[in-house]
Amino acid sequence: MTAPAPVLSARDLRIVYRAPGAAAPVPVVEDVSFDLHPGRMLALVGESGCGKSVTAAALGGLLPRGMELASGRIDAAPGVLRAGRGLAYVFQDPGECLDPVFRVGRQIVEAMPPADRRHSADRLRALLVQVGFHDPDRVARSYPHQLSGGMQQRAMLAMALAGRPRILVADEPTTALDVTVQARLLRLLADLQRSGNLAVLLITHNLGVVAEVADDLLVMYAGRAVESGPVSLLSSPRHPYVEGLLRALPRLAPDAPPLEGIPGQVPALGRRPAGCPFHPRCPLARPGCATAVPHPTRGPAGHTVACHVRAFPSPSESTP
Amino acid sequence: MTAPAADSPVLLRAEDVRVVYRRAGRRTEAVKGVTFDLREGRCLGIVGESGSGKSSLARALLGLEPDAATGRVLFRGRDVLTMDRDARAAFRREAQMVFQDPLGSLNPRMRAGDALAEVLLVHGRARTRREAAEQASEWLSVVGLDADYAPRYPHELSGGQRQRVNLARSLCTGATFLIADEPVSALDVSVQARILNLMKDLQRTRGITWILIGHDLAVMRAMADDLLVMQSGGCVESGPASAVLFAPRHPYTRTLLSSVPDVPSSLSRRFAT
Numbered sequence: 397m398t399a400p401a402p403v404l405s406a407r408d409l410r411i412v413y414r415a416p417g418a419a420a421p422v423p424v425v426e427d428v429s430f431d432l433h434p435g436r437m438l439a440l441v442g443e444s445g446c447g448k449s450v451t452a453a454a455l456g457g458l459l460p461r462g463m464e465l466a467s468g469r470i471d472a473a474p475g476v477l478r479a480g481r482g483l484a485y486v487f488q489d490p491g492e493c494l495d496p497v498f499r500v501g502r503q504i505v506e507a508m509p510p511a512d513r514r515h516s517a518d519r520l521r522a523l524l525v526q527v528g529f530h531d532p533d534r535v536a537r538s539y540p541h542q543l544s545g546g547m548q549q550r551a552m553l554a555m556a557l558a559g560r561p562r563i564l565v566a567d568e569p570t571t572a573l574d575v576t577v578q579a580r581l582l583r584l585l586a587d588l589q590r591s592g593n594l595a596v597l598l599i600t601h602n603l604g605v606v607a608e609v610a611d612d613l614l615v616m617y618a619g620r621a622v623e624s625g626p627v628s629l630l631s632s633p634r635h636p637y638v639e640g641l642l643r644a645l646p647r648l649a650p651d652a653p654p655l656e657g658i659p660g661q662v663p664a665l666g667r668r669p670a671g672c673p674f675h676p677r678c679p680l681a682r683p684g685c686a687t688a689v690p691h692p693t694r695g696p697a698g699h700t701v702a703c704h705v706r707a708f709p710s711p712s713e714s715t716p
Numbered sequence: 717m718t719a720p721a722a723d724s725p726v727l728l729r730a731e732d733v734r735v736v737y738r739r740a741g742r743r744t745e746a747v748k749g750v751t752f753d754l755r756e757g758r759c760l761g762i763v764g765e766s767g768s769g770k771s772s773l774a775r776a777l778l779g780l781e782p783d784a785a786t787g788r789v790l791f792r793g794r795d796v797l798t799m800d801r802d803a804r805a806a807f808r809r810e811a812q813m814v815f816q817d818p819l820g821s822l823n824p825r826m827r828a829g830d831a832l833a834e835v836l837l838v839h840g841r842a843r844t845r846r847e848a849a850e851q852a853s854e855w856l857s858v859v860g861l862d863a864d865y866a867p868r869y870p871h872e873l874s875g876g877q878r879q880r881v882n883l884a885r886s887l888c889t890g891a892t893f894l895i896a897d898e899p900v901s902a903l904d905v906s907v908q909a910r911i912l913n914l915m916k917d918l919q920r921t922r923g924i925t926w927i928l929i930g931h932d933l934a935v936m937r938a939m940a941d942d943l944l945v946m947q948s949g950g951c952v953e954s955g956p957a958s959a960v961l962f963a964p965r966h967p968y969t970r971t972l973l974s975s976v977p978d979v980p981s982s983l984s985r986r987f988a989t
Contacts, residue, residue: 443904545766574765575931579975601905604934604977607986628987630979644909646934648976650962655938657910661874 402431403476403562403595404455404483409468411450411459413665422666424463425451425619427691432563432595437586439598439610439627445662447619448599452565455597456483476562481509484556488568490548493555494540500551501536507558523554528584546577550584557588564588567599582609603630603645612698615641618663618673621692625699634695634706637674672704680705722941722956727893727925728754728777733787735772746772748949749787754942759919759926761940761957763933763972769949770929774895777927778811779804791893809839812886814896821882822870828881829853829866832888839889855884858922860914876907880914887918897929912938933976937961945969 409428412421425447432438440448453459455470456477476482487493495503504523505516512519524532527550540548549569556564566585570578586609589596598610606613607630614624615638623635633639640658660677663669669676675685685704692700695708735747747769754760764770776785779796789796791811794803815821822831832855833848835841842848853863859880870878879899886894896915900908916939918924928939936943936957943961944954945968953966964970 443906575933575975576765576971579977582977602977603905603979604982607979607982608977628983631983631987641905642979644906645979646909646912646932646938647978647980648934648937648961648973649978649980650958652937655909655912657908657913658906659910661876661907662904 400433401473402433404432404470404472406430406451406455407469407471409451409454409470410466411447411454411463412466413463415462421464421466423619423668424665425454425616428468428614428616428619428621430614430621430624432597434562434593434595435590436611437589437596437598437609439600439606439613440616441600441603441606441613442616443601443662445618445665446616448616449567451616452485452567452597452599455563455565456485458485473562481559482561483563483565484559484561486549486552486556486564486566486569488571490540490545490552493552494548496540498539499536500538500540500543504536504551504555504558507555509560512558512560519558523558524551526557526588527551527554528580546573546581549573549577549581553581553584553588557592561594563595563597565597565599568601569598570605571600571602578605585609603641606630618668620673620689621700621702622674623699623701623703624692625695626697629699634699634701634708635674635703636678636680636706640677640679672702722755722758724756724758726753727756727792729788729790730754730777731788731790733773733776733785733789735769735776735781735784736786737784746784746949747776750944750946750951752942752944752951752954754925754927756925757919757923758941759928759939760942760944761928761930761936762944762946763930763936764946765931765972767948768946770946771897773946774813774897774927774929778813778895779807780813809889810891811893811895812889812891814882814886814894814899816898816902822878822885824870827867827869828856828861828873831881832856832885835885836888841888841890851888852884855888856881858887858918859884874907875903876911879903879911883911883914883918887922887924892923893925893927895927895929898931899928900935901930901932908935915939933961933972934978945972 407429409425411425413424414421428451430438442448454465501520504520508516508519520536521532524535529535570581588594606627610627613627615622617637623633623638643656644658646655658677671686671688672690675681690702690704692702693708694700730750730752732749732751733747734749737744737746750773762770775781777789785797791807796807829849829852832852836848836851842851853866856865861880900911919926940957943957945952947968953960953969964973
């Protein structure tokens with residue numbers, strides 16, 4: 397496999413939360429590592445409270461109050477992490493980014509680097525066309541409330557692209573959208589990533605979306621990476637949590653098996669169990685799972701899994 | 717899995733239901749004449765995107781749009797839209813709404829058991845506090861929560877547990893007909909499946925008739941016996957769920973179906989060798 401140099405590399409990220417007045421910090425994210433490559437999309441997948449959005453926020457130094465990167469390294473190509481230009485964010489709710497009192501066009505122009513502002517009208521039109529608007533001039537003149545949810549989301553994407561980022565972080569960008577609009581936005585993201593050689597980090601809880609557009613995925617559970625690798629691993633996942641997620645996903649296919657949920661619930665912050673975080677809900681759990689944290693084991697083609705029961709055999713074990 | 721009889725008696729008949737909101741001289745037609753039959757013990761899925769009128773229709777069916785709804789909504793033959801007070805009170809016990817966000821619809825200062833007990837007392841299902849508390853525990857067990865959950869406040873429950881309490885609260889009036897508006901879209905996937913399965917069990921074991929309002933056709937495949945597809949206030953296609961899902965006639969239904977992401981088919985399309 398050819399592996400061009402990553403534009404960003406995160407290693408062993410550990411993020412903690414210090415509640416005001418609390419004695420000890422609570423771990424939020426532990427031992428998470430990944431690389432972002434130009435022209436590729438990595439999906440960070442997990443249920444609410446698994447730490448995926450916090451991980452993404454840490455890249456841009458946007459951790460919420462009380463949270464800090466306690467250890468680990470984030471290395472990036474020169475300039476990428478500077479001034480917010482190399483790294484752009486798109487969020488679930490466009491209202492968080494678009495200012496209701498200014499016209500959309502003006503807000504996009506403000507996000508451009510100085511070199512682009514000299515011919516800002518052309519650049520603005522190009523950006524709006526790039527995100528799929530057929531009437532860029534009308535959109536530029538509009539106020540955010542005059543656009544539908546899907547149009548606002550695309551306007552926000554244009555604003556994110558205006559800074560000519562190397563990395564685009566999209567945090568649940570389609571969750572608030574209708575399915576038909578979601579499908580269009582996903583295709584757009586995939587196009588931008590390929591044609592613009594953009595590295596995309598997609599944060600989502602939706603495995604269907606991941607299978608549709610992502611190249612690689614990293615599944616998180618209770619702050620830890622449980623399984624990662626090329627997205628094709630979803631056809632034969634190893635981690636019982638990932639298997640469970642797939643069985644819980646409603647499917648259209650006429651031959652789809654009956655839905656099966658995962659018993660129990662995601663543990664709250666500060667109440668995460670010792671050992672493997674998934675063991676209280678795991679159908680395969682053995683006594684050792686409650687005491688030792690499973691560390692990622694490597695398989696073929698960059699596939700890694702952190703599970704005592706389904707670990708890949710280590711090279712020393714496989715060669716007698 | 718056996719679908720409930722397609723020839724059971726009609727529980728609810730909607731005839732040319734329209735919902736028109738008038739505000740500040742502006743007239744918005746949210747529902748433009750929808751007609752269907754819902755038979756006892758079946759689950760009707762109403763699907764549509766935002767602004768399709770599906771939630772307005774649901775409210776109209778329960779008589780919650782008295783000023784805006786026209787047409788006829790016949791529940792066991794009596795028109796919900798023109799019922800007198802006594803008939804309406806009886807209807808309200810039998811027909812209940814289940815909302816998407818239980819945190820918004822449960823009183824944050826009321827323990828789960830007390831929330832149910834209150835409903836039981838108001839609807840005259842229990843005569844004393846003690847009796848109400850006993851029945852409340854029984855209803856919690858119907859939705860899969862043991863007695864430990866009765867003293868908990870909503871914020872002490874997970875999203876899935878709150879939705880179970882919410883379901884118990886709707887059921888404990890003696891309801892046999894529930895309209896659930898996006899009941900699982902605020903929940904995590906692993907929890908969604910368990911709530912959907914609980915709803916299916918209630919349909920099978922207690923004969924509950926459901927209307928499930930939603931946008932997710934994959935959820936509808938798992939739940940609905942019949943389907944009605946709405947677009948901008950009108951019904952574009954309806955019929956048995958298997959026909960609508962697997963032999964759709966209307967282009968809009970086809971667009972919706974092709975927009976549903978599916979893991980195995982995406983993988984085989986992208987990575988087929």
